[in-house]
Amino acid sequence: DTEVTQTPKHLVMGMTNKKSLKCEQHMGHRAMYWYKQKAKKPPELMFVYSYEKLSINESVPSRFSPECPNSSLLNLHLHALQPEDSALYLCASSTSWANTEAFFGQGTRLTVV
Amino acid sequence: KNEVEQSPQNLTAQEGEFITINCSYSVGISALHWLQQHPGGGIVSLFMLSSGKKKHGRLIATINIQEKHSSLHITASHPRDSAVYICAVRHSGGGADGLTFGKGTHLIIQP
Numbered sequence: 001d002t003e004v005t006q007t008p009k010h011l012v013m014g015m016t017n018k019k020s021l022k023c024e025q026h027m028g029h030r031a032m033y034w035y036k037q038k039a040k041k042p043p044e045l046m047f048v049y050s051y052e053k054l055s056i057n058e059s060v061p062s063r064f065s066p067e068c069p070n071s072s073l074l075n076l077h078l079h080a081l082q083p084e085d086s087a088l089y090l091c092a093s094s095t096s097w098a099n100t101e102a103f104f105g106q107g108t109r110l111t112v113v
Numbered sequence: 114k115n116e117v118e119q120s121p122q123n124l125t126a127q128e129g130e131f132i133t134i135n136c137s138y139s140v141g142i143s144a145l146h147w148l149q150q151h152p153g154g155g156i157v158s159l160f161m162l163s164s165g166k167k168k169h170g171r172l173i174a175t176i177n178i179q180e181k182h183s184s185l186h187i188t189a190s191h192p193r194d195s196a197v198y199i200c201a202v203r204h205s206g207g208g209a210d211g212l213t214f215g216k217g218t219h220l221i222i223q224p
Contacts (some may be wrong), residue, residue, distance in 0.1 A: 033211055042199060042214035043156075056211060088154045092212075102146060102212060106155035 006091050006105035014113055015081060021108045023074040023091030029103070032074040034066060035090040037107070043090055049074060081112045116140050119200050119215035127223055132187040134218045136200030139181065146212060147174050147185045148199040156199070159185070190222045 004025045013019050023032065031050050035043035048056035049068040057066075063085075065077040074091055091105040118137045126132055136145070147159040160167050160174040162183065167174050171190075176183040187194055197219050201212040 035211075037154075042216050043212075045211035045213075048211050058211075090154070090156065092156075100144075101158050101161045103158065104148075104156035106153075109154065 004091055004093055004103050004105035006089075006108050008108060009106065010109050010111075012111045012113060013078065013081065015083070017081075018077070018079045020078065021076040021089055021091075021110075023076075023093075023105055024072055025093045025103065026072055027093065027103065028071075029093035029095055030071060031094050032068065033092040033094075033102075034074070034076050035092065037088040037090060039087075047076075078110075081110075083112050086111045115215070116213050117200055117202055117215035119218050121218060122216065123219045123221075125221045125223065126190055128191060130190050130222075132190050132194070132220065132222075134185045134198050134200075134220070136183045136185070136215055137181060138183075138200075138202050140202065140213075141205040142202040143205045144203045145176055145183050146201045146203070147183075148201060150197045150199060150217070159198075187220075192222045192224050195221050 007022045033048050034046040036046050037043040045058050046060045047066045052068045052071055063080050067075040088107045088109050090107045092102050094100050094102045116139050120135050144161050144163045146161050149157045149159050159172060162174055162176040164178060171188045173186040185198060197217040199217045200215040203212055204210060
């Protein structure tokens with residue numbers, strides 16, 4: 001199994017809603033990542049979890065709250081988002097070593113209305 | 114200046130043509146990745162390079178560490194190769210520190 005599975009694929013939410021994005025992998029990878037990608041732009045790193053601990057937070061606003069409940073799951077909790085947060089949110093995983101391949105999910109396309 | 118620069122930004126070619134996409138980077142890296150992204154979003158990893166050359170089917174990737182430059186080649190291009198190709202680097206220093214991406218090359222192969 002070399003898949004990273006993200007749910008949901010599409011999400012529309014209001015600015016007062018609370019929602020969560022989910023990411024799952026069963027490759028035994030101990031590093032998991034959240035990226036944000038705006039239209040026609042490259043992905044931008046948001047968070048890195050290594051061995052279920054948050055190791056990098058790229059100055060992401062607190063309305064985005066990551067969680068890694070176990071080595072296979074990564075969540076991104078969303079609250080009080082703004083329309084400019086509408087984007088494709090990509091999850092990725094890799095082993096924790098530097099020279100290893102990264103596996104990406106299909107992404108969640110989020111629209112904030 | 115971006116840490117990862119790709120060229121060209123857009124490329125339209127005829128089916129069967131030999132395609133080259135270039136990537137230059139300005140930082141020390143432990144690895145360079147070539148990725149493919151189709152409309153709809155999902156990213157597929159094509160190659161991970163830390164030296165030399167790799168080949169997979171019609172795709173070839175090379176890297177010159179001294180010159181901080183990599184190329185992705187597609188031989189006998191086909192319309193299904195149409196996608197955005199992204200160069201991304203992992204900074205040297207080890208560990209899980211995410212990728213820094215180039216802006217991507219939007220490739221269209223016309224039949």
